[in-house]
Amino acid sequence: MQKVLSELRLSKDIKRMLKKSRSLKLLQHYFSHILHGRKIYLRLLEKYGCDARIYVNHYPGTGDIYITTSLLPTWAEKNGITQYVATVIGKSGYKVAKMFPIDNVEILTKRETEDLLHYLQTIGETEPNIEVLHFTPFAFHQKIIEALLGVNGSNFMDMYLNITFPGLTLDDMMPVAEQSSDEEIAAVFKEKGLFPGNTIVLVPYANTIDPLSEQFWSYLADGFKKKGYTVCTNCNYPAEAKIPGTIPVFLPYNKLKKFVETAGTIIQLRSGLTDLLYDCNCKNYVLYPIENFFRFGSASLYEYFSLERMGISERVTEIEFSRRNENKICEQILKEYCTLAN
């Protein structure tokens, strides 16, 4: 027994040594990340042709993929690229990318995308076939742009248009083709027991922004229900928890806009879906809590992600608030909404 314990301790010491050893870390990075990235690169070239340009989406966030894939067809045309493939992470990214006229979309895992980017950073610009569609990919070492987010009042869209897609403007974003009919949406409303025009859609989940408390959303939902509205939560129930007392709804991206317009109102925590639904013809409330784990340079969430500042939409009502004042914001929204309705 003592022998086994001493051997275990020895292997822990070895593991600790391996973690501290820069030389072993370097070898491990080269063989398991960079060479693996190269294999994936060669596999993609073999599948799509040696002259194909590979555009890598490194982040699985809906908003990022929406912006890059809506600008990609124009970007490729501007650079004279006819044959290209866009890589995305996960099925949700694939669904977003397929809303636009991009022929080849390849799903990679997060690890594969990171290794591909490690390979790209190592070879630099010597390999012109590969391009990353982000201004500060997480996988890159020694980044500086992450500290410059929001510099001189610039915002999220400015970073994409100036660094990733220089020369393009907001007008080059491709519109999404509507793929749902009024009957389909009416059927969804009937099935869920929702009232068209008097339904509140709540979007409480986001990747980058810490969630608000369940109490906040419950209080909001109860407030609207007392006024006679039906309330639904946009979530993949039961994998994602719905707000208590609300009806869970989960629709494909290309039907969500019509659903929200039929419902009448959407109240959402700033997320990728906000970018997808920026031009909805309905009451659109977007919430920006001040306190957040992720920082964006020296700018606040509102300064960096505001749709109005980006120049995308003027119809949204954007609310920036401290998380300590969640209850006050709830009351403010209910009061303002009901005043407008009357």
Place this chain on the structure above:
Amino acid sequence: MTTKQLDSDRLLHEKMISAWRGMRVYKRLYKKYQTKETTKYQYGNDFRKQLGHNPRQTALIFQPDGYSDDAVYSLTCLNQLILTVNPLRIVIITTNPDMRDYTRLFNVDAEFELITEGTARDILNYALMAELDSNFYIASMTEPYGRWGDKIIKQGMSGAERCFAVGVYRVWQYRQEPLPCYDSLDQRILSFLERADHLQRESIRADLEAQKKYAKSII
């Protein structure tokens, strides 16, 4: 395998060997300056801890090209780095032997490590493949690949000095500082100061234009 693939293989292999050499240099530098520091400041360590200083704090500033504009910014923004990080010791690793004289202008007591261009390239290749310590500053806005500071400046989003101070040195509360006065007739130093002055003016102009441009989106 095609010729192009063989060339890429060879390039990767060369970069790996260069990164290995760069790692050896990096380890040697850390060992050299960390070891010296603990023996030199051993007596005062406890006192400094009480004040909130980290007694092992050394700022290593690596200039891949000691003759570039980035090397000039690394000196003009140096006092702001000192105010933000408060290092006990500064080491400048450079390819330019004149950096010693230029640094004295800014009243900074720094140590110097002169390296060759080949060694600088090795350290950069190592930086591509490993996450370096936070007190090792690579004084360049374009190297290693992926920094893209030049795109920020070219697109008019920021002046170069602000981009350097905030991006490379992480000085969040950046303020432009005037250049030091110099009365003597050493032409090298006069031309360095003239260059620094020109770069600062360009940077101020670019910052003002960027602020006007993005203020429109706020209003």
